[in-house]
Amino acid sequence: MGKQGVLLVNLGTPDSPSTSDVRTYLGEFLMDERVIDIPLVLRALLVKGIIVPFRGPKSAKLYKAIWSDTTGSPLMHYSIMQKDLLQERLGDDYQVELAMRYQSPSIESALNKLRDAQVNSIKVIPMFPHYASASTGSVLEKVMELVRKWQTIPNISFINSFHDNELMIEAFSDNGRKHHPETYDHILFSFHGLPQRQLGKSDHSQKHCLKVENCCSVLTENNKFCYSAQCHDTARLIANKLGLPKEKYSVCFQSRLGKDPWVQPYTSVVIEELAKKGVKRLLVFCPAFVADCLETVYEVTVEYGDEFKELGGEHVQLVESLNDHPLWIDSLEGLVKGQIN
Structure with a gap:
């Protein structure tokens, strides 16, 4: 009998922190x-004419810092660790491959390895707990685009969200406990942002998103595919695990x-408001990321940390991402084997 294939896909990272490699990554x-859901011509003018030329050198400096x-x-370091640990956990009956949606290793190269191994099936796991068209949706579309050209297509299944996975929630909570949340004035659950228009596109009824007060605060049938609503649900679940009262944390x-x-609300605005209220110590979770990366290691620790101090705060502490946490590897194993929660 053949093996079962597993494809883990994260967002991506430049091949190096050089300006040229960062520009290549940003361009793709x-x-x-x-990701930028505007007509192709306008997108090309914006990305190739403005964002990449000007943002490339600035982003390169940030990548060099981490x-x-x-x-x-x-991101690459921990993604490789996750792939290797999952392979060890699953054993010889499975073949686990890692890909990045942008840059290397490519989804195409990882899929080709699974095809060459003649796996019986492929389980695709985008490494994003919360569904968004710009992340999970893009991965699934790319996989289908590539596989549809194969003459022989094995059974393929996808994980499109695991925002409420019990083991993942416990892993984040466990990382948080190490920093003693009770010693902080306030807890932030800071997620990666999305344009509001993309949230609206996920509302098939067109009657809920941004039209109902506090439309994302509680996960319902009307917003179950909403990125923001899933983020709020993850924050609630972690807060419950840690016994945090509602007034103690913000999303x-x-x-x-x-x-x-x-x-x-924007993280920078919330930090400013908390500083004005006299908050001195912040503990920050970033549950949209399963591996530490530029957005956690630099944006939160350095940029928000410096900003908070300038506003009168004293300390911003990042809760490390899932990285190689054993419970996270347990969670991945469960996702592979069909144990969603």
């Missing part, structure tokens, strides 16, 4: 029509790009 990433001479980018969204309105 931002030209994805699910890059290791021995292990490269944190917010980071990494805003451009002038269009994104999911709110």
Whole structure:
């Protein structure tokens, strides 16, 4: 009998922190029509004419700040660890491959390895707990685009969301406990942002998203595919595990790009408001990321940390991502074997 194939896919990282490699990465990433969902001509003018030329050198400096001479980018380092640990856990009956949606290793190369191994099936797991067209949707579309050209297509299944996975929630909570949340004035659950228009597109009824007060605060049948609603649900579940009262934590969204309105409240705005209220110590979870990366290691620790201190705060502490946490590997094993929760 053949093996079962597993494809783990994360977002991606430049091949190096050089400006040229960062520009190449940004170009591929931002030209994805699910990421910047505007007509192709306008997208090309914006990305190739403005964002990549000007943002490339700035982003390269940030990547250099987190890059290791021995292990490269944190995202790649931890993604490889996750792949290897999952392979060890699953054993010889499975073949686990790692891919990045943008840059290397490519989804095509990983799929070809699984095809060459003649696996009986492929389980695709985008490494994003919360569904969004710009992340999970893009991965699934790329896989289908490539596989449809194969003459022989094995059974293929997809995980499109695991925002409420019990083992994942416990792993995040366990990481948080190490920092003694009770010693902090406030807890932030900071998720990656999305343009508001993309949230609206996920509302098939067109009657709920941004039209009902506090439309994302509780997960319902009307917003079950909504990225923001899933994020709020994850924050609630972690907060419950840690015994945090509602007034002790806030949900917010980071990494805003451009002038269009994104999911709110913005992390930077929340930090400013908390500083004005006299909050001195912040503990920050980033549950949209299963591996530490630029958005956690630098954006939260350095950028938000410096901003908070300038506003009168004292300390911002990042809760490390799932990385190689044993419970996270347990969670991945369960996802592979069909144990969603």
